[in-house]
Amino acid sequence: MTPTADVGAPVPTSPGGVRVERVVTSGVFELDGGSWEVENNVWVVGDDAACLVVDAAHDARAILEVVGSRRVVGVVCTHGHNDHVNAVADLVAETGATSWLHPQDRVLWDMSQDAAPGGELTDGQVLTVGDVDLRVLHTPGHAPGACCLYAPALGVVFSGDTLFQGGPGATGRSYSDFPTIIASIRTRLLDLPPETVVLTGHGDPTTIGAEAPHLQEWIDRGH
Structure with missing residues (x-):
């Protein structure tokens, strides 16, 4: 794992000092009897006093290194695949923060987690850290409860595994569906505004404007 503050894309700081930092962690994704080595992006959004963690993957210690002494106001899970939630329990235990998951992803969450998430995400819900609001967008397809977080004040959307540089997230495994992710x-x-930076669950960021022209290509290729 590589704790780092490098987001990999130009992201502004809000007037109140809220910024985005990335932690890259490594581990194993498991589903349908298979396992794959993966690197995940963990996003820490906050100012000097408090922060929110998006997708606590693999290594709570690496995440806490970037969090530092700040209060963690929440741990948001964009979906329930084990590689996005397997550090949630340790992070919650260390910080006392509430973990959040869309209820339609409990079927995936329960495959790797013993305790229930602390809160349920709902479409349109707003989570706030410092002077920045993050709006929950329910975007099923990669997983039934997959969600993105849109922060207009920062000009970013945290897309989880819904949208990547080059196309949609994978839909070839259980509880996923290609037409559904395309619709989402x-x-x-x-x-969203074309200049919106897409901060993904794996790999490099992109923008809405860079990806939008390729929608029909993705539909034609079927993934």
């Missing part, structure tokens, strides 16, 4: 991307993400 078309109706929930591609109508």
